Amino acid sequence: MSLNAAVTPPRPQGPAIAVLQPYFFPYVGSFQLARAVDHFVFFDDVAFIKKGHIHRNSLLLNGQAHAFTVPVRQVSQNRTIAEHEYTGEWQGLLNLLKAAYRAAPHFKAAYALVENVAQHPDENVARKNALAMQRVFAYLGLAQTWSFSSAWPGQGLKAQGRILDIAQRLQARCYVNPAGGRALYATEAFASAGVALRFIKALPLGYAQGTADFVPNLSMIDLLMHCAPAQIVSLLGRCELEA
DSSP: OOTTOOOOOOOOSSSEEEEEOOOSSOOHHHHHHHHTSSEEEEOOSSBOOTTSSSSEEEEEETTEEEEEEOOBTTOOTTSBGGGOBBOSOOHHHHHHHHHHHTTSTTHHHHHHHHHHHHTOSOOBHHHHHHHHHHHHHHHTTOOOEEEEGGGSOOTTOOHHHHHHHHHHHTTOSEEEEEGGGGGGOOHHHHHHTTOEEEEEEEOOOOOOOSSSSOOOSOOHHHHHHHSOHHHHHHHHTOEEEEO
């Protein structure tokens, strides 16, 4: 089987949800997770991690990964993601996109998508990051149902308890989490609540970037610049669900 051979996207049994912090045009794994479930919840009422990836990622510049950061007003880990605002200084990122991807095969459409999100008047970090994912799904012709965890206050619940509460509120029968978070959850606790616990694992993928060696783990923006929508949809299927 070739690296990017078509596969059937995994689908859990019963109504399934995923809960993940809202990131700005995150890497492909976040989109694979969102596509694998029936309802995606942006975990927006948890602490903003200063050195995390809420407003940071990497692009391909001169054949190498190049980190970028979108300016956020008064970043504090004592406030939630939903309580933060972008400064509105987007021109630096847009100029970077032109420098990095002007010759990319899908630059025009991808740049327009990112520019549209960047110039949206709502500078709330959680909502703008959510908008980025929503616009990508629309661009790819994929349907999804979206919510924000702040719609259901946690009432003191932490970690696993909070996730189970959200799952039960949405009448989900399955919760899907990135494979890297296995240690955070106990299968028995989910089973006793009537919710199956599954983990999504990305399979190796590659696509033409115009470089000698493939540079992985970049922002979804890189895929949008180099790949047509149909190819991106196929790459989103390069993952597996594990118990």
